[in-house]
Amino acid sequence: MSKRRALITGITGQDGSYLADFLLEQGYEVIGMVRRTSTINFARIHHIQDKITLVSGDLLDQGSILAILQEYKPQEIYNLAAQSFVPASWKQPVFTGEVTALGVTRMLEGIRTVNPEIRFYQASSSEMFGKVQEVPQKESTPFYPRSPYGVAKVYGHWITVNYRESYDLFACSGILFNHESPRRGLEFVTRKITYNVAKIKLGLSQQLALGNLDSKRDWGFAGDYVRAMWLMLQQDSPDDYVVGTGETHSVEELCETAFSYLGLDWHDYVIQDPRFMRPAEVDLLVSDPGKARRVLGWEPDVSFTELIQMMVDADLATLKKEHNL
């Protein structure tokens, strides 16, 4: 039997790299769509580069999407590409809308015209809940986004639902809560903290400037979450699912967990800097992942403390190697 073939957009990102690892383990042929950049940024997929096929395309460019679907004929598409950093969405709101919102329509139009049998996963976000209307948040909780990014993701979610209902596509929206890993971008708060804790421990830095320490997030491990994406596309019918741990922690607790792991007191190093405050904040996110558990049989394996310790360990090891320590 021939291998199943999956197309991943955003394969150079955190989730794309873990999903590629996972799909290869499941015996898939993996096609990754990458946009042209002047400097190659394949660090997260370097270890599997000889096992995957990378093709040039951009969510801003309808023609490139059509050409990829026609040439590579994937059976499953995981649309993970996005401008995904919330603060950048206030600086570049139009660009964020073009990629993170309209990019979804470009992909769905490609599927509708080239092969409506393709199964489609859209990377939706708990940022859509924003100023939360219910605690915990589940699939039926109304959205109230608080950033141009959140607004763009609400569009991406509803256009996915609309194409499912209009054209009978197998299109799923995964509403994923924050998920992190040693491969997380350095600007996101978890990695910013674990990386700087490691630098401080090694004497490479003395201070860490953060924004709002009171906001709470439902943080899980990215490696667990890509399994949920795949499970959604293996069901008999398409649907939308909330994916999270059901636990919430503040940024302050995150500091406490990361610093104390290396025997440090975060109060001695963390300062608050207004530059990292947001025009509108999402104060509290916590999932009700009951449907994912019941229907998909999905449960996270890695706890909050294990996740933060894993990230601190990885950053310590990388920094020691870089600095010959």
Ligand code: NAP
């Ligand atoms: P990430 O690390 O920022 O990766 C984003 C990916 O999108 C990168 O591969 C990037 O390519 C690619 N990309 C950006 N603009 C593109 C364009 N115009 N055309 C093609 N590719 C483009 O994000 P992530 O954390 O892996 O998240 C994956 C997806 O899940 C995103 O859609 C994000 O919004 C969503 N999500 C994430 C979380 C989370 O906690 N991580 C939670 C909910 C939803 P370059 O390498 O070239 O920049």
Ligand code: G4F
């Ligand atoms: O790590 P963050 O930047 O993640 P945020 O904004 O929750 O978004 C992430 O998760 C979403 C899922 O809910 C994804 F859709 C999205 O793509 C992205 O992956 O910030 C988390 C919290 C915020 O409340 C922020 O105000 O940490 C607070 N924070 C405090 N100081 C900081 C900082 N965030 C960042 N990035 N940097 C700081 O210095």
